[in-house]
Amino acid sequence: MTTDNKVSANSSPRPASDATRAANSQAVQSLPFGDRQAFEDSQRGRIASIEPPTIAGASGRPVWDLEQYAFIGAEAPDSVHPSLWRMAQLNQAHGLFTVADRIHQVRGYDISNMTIIEGATGYIVIDPLTTAETAAAGMQLVHEHLGERPITAIIYTHSHVDHFGGVRGIVEESDLVARGVPIVAPTGFMDEAISENVYAGNAMLRRAMYMFGPLLPRGPLGQVTTGLGVTTPGGTNTLIAPTHSINTTGSELTLDGLRFVFQYTPDSEAPAEMTFHIPELRALCMAENVSHVMHNLYTLRGAQVRDARSWSGYLNEAIELFIDETDVMFISHHWPVWGQDAVREFIGKQRDLYKFMHDETLRLANHGYTMVEIAEMIQMPAPLASFWANRGLYGSLNHNVKAVYQRYLGFFDANPANLNPLPPREMGERYVAALGGASAVIDKATAAFAEADYRWGAELLKHVLSAEPDNDDAKRLQAETFEQLGYQAESGPWRNFYLTGAHELRNGVLQVSGKRRAGGTEIPLAMTTEMLLDFMGIRLNSPKAGDTVLHLNLVTTEPSERYLVTVQNGVLFHTRDKQSPDADATITTTRQGFGAIVRGAATLDDAVADGSIDIAGDRGAFEKLLSLLDNFSPSFNIVTPN
The missing domain is CATH 3.60.15.30 (Metallo-beta-lactamase domain)
Incomplete structure (x- = not known):
């Protein structure tokens, strides 16, 4: 094993290994x-x-x-x-x-x-x-x-x-x-x-x-x-x-x-x-x-x-x-x-x-x-x-x-063993235990790294990090393993995937401040009312909604549209050109005004105060709906379990 193949405690990016240099040199010839x-x-x-x-x-x-x-x-x-x-x-x-x-x-x-x-x-x-x-x-x-x-x-x-x-x-x-x-x-x-x-x-x-x-x-x-x-x-x-x-x-x-x-x-x-x-x-x-x-x-x-x-x-x-x-x-x-x-x-x-x-x-x-x-x-x-x-x-x-x-043919390869696999964390815990514990698996991954068997080393360390996400030795070695795979990749996205994984293992996931409500800066400004309602349905937290039942009339004035919005069975559904006389509330606004509420660009209090939205009936029903919507953060884990 040469010096540059040894696993180091250094948290900075490591140079190309002998095996990586040889692989990239061969590509020049071909x-x-x-x-x-x-x-x-x-x-x-x-x-x-x-x-x-x-x-x-x-x-x-x-x-x-x-x-x-x-x-x-x-x-x-x-x-x-x-x-x-x-x-x-x-x-x-x-x-x-x-x-x-x-x-x-x-x-x-x-x-x-x-x-x-x-x-x-x-x-x-x-x-x-x-x-x-x-x-x-x-x-x-x-x-x-x-x-x-x-x-x-x-x-x-x-x-x-x-x-x-x-x-x-x-x-x-x-x-x-x-x-x-x-x-x-x-x-x-x-x-x-x-x-x-x-x-x-x-x-x-x-x-x-x-x-x-x-x-x-x-x-x-x-x-x-x-x-x-x-x-x-x-x-x-x-x-x-x-x-x-x-x-x-x-x-x-x-x-x-x-x-x-x-x-x-x-x-x-x-x-x-x-x-x-x-x-x-x-x-x-x-x-x-x-x-x-x-x-x-x-x-x-x-x-x-x-x-x-x-x-x-x-x-x-x-x-x-x-x-x-x-x-x-x-x-x-x-x-x-x-x-x-x-x-x-x-x-x-x-x-x-x-x-x-x-x-x-x-x-x-x-x-x-x-x-x-x-x-x-x-x-x-x-x-x-x-x-x-x-x-x-x-x-x-x-x-x-x-x-x-x-x-x-879909994701399933027809092998019954792959029909209902364990989730990553539980799979990792079982594999690590079966292989003699985290230290033993890391030893095997270290040997794989020394032999330039990077794909196998990454597989072993994946299970350790699923079982023990805070295992510093596994994180360090996986980062160095990902690097060599990235350095050898001809595909730009493959390289970036491997090296970003290594970067996050060393430095943690960048926490994005604020709440990303609409998934795309100003793009939601062009969404139709139906698209806004569909996105509300995606954001609805079904377990949190439980047995909640809501019926809301939505009326937009620019453009002129009417929807009946219902929440029941943990699902939000909307029907165009329909209103209910027994709705909990009727919400009247413009499409842009409704979109601002959905995106979180405006609060309901401010919208009511400035007259951009009018709620007839039980305002609390609309507030209840808004409280059931998840906000998404683009900071979830990828190389370790959430």
């Missing part, structure tokens, strides 16, 4: 690092940049800071997979770029891209980034170098927050309404955006801290990239609801003088997604259905499993529909691809990637292998594996094939 086309393409068409590359929020603190990544140089350190380091280098390209005649992109100031197309009278904006602050800075760069013009249309390509969350940073909703500016999105956009960012928002936020690594120090022993982009920005997520929906491939709209032909691609990279072609400009926007990485069929932050079969089919359809009239492809992350043949190859290789994962997983599943076994067995064909854009820098072959299995 991948086509001589191909430098991506480095040229990522800088092509650059007009200007924000210097220094930082964006401040209202408080003056940075919400985006590329200066933190100045450590990214030419040679990959031992502690970073060389393929991931290459992507970290490429993701440092930032600025305003010209893609083609009348098409420009702001890249490198958010995890995603904002595309600006010059229409006849103004700018058509596609995917206005994640936060209002980064989108505003991007548009300022556009105005400085392309000229001040009004926004004449907005397109949300899909329902993930990094493609709409900055919209209020570039426009005022009242201005859009006054000028009749269209916001175009795929059918189902609002339902899916609220589902991810509010209904399951708190859990996804917590898991996203692991996936994107915002709590990690930047550096060779910490966060270097997400793969899909540098990192996620700070700032304010916003949303303005779409005015136009696309639900059919071949649908056309003329936006500010340009003809757009849409391809509707639900259940691809997002449940609600679309791509489009601009014939006049011979340009194809593939949204996030292709990227310069293997994408996720299951995203580690948690979301619905994506349909690999449909996804691959949409890519083939895009080739058939648009390639013969396409000279450039631009996408929602990374840099464009120029030239008809290059675009055809790019989409075709990713089409085959998702089809391969789908078909090969099901072939092996039909032989009786489980998803864990398939993930160990499956090997990508060499022509696909050597294509840089198919590398598992974001998604991974390992967890994507598990996603295919889950989509068709």
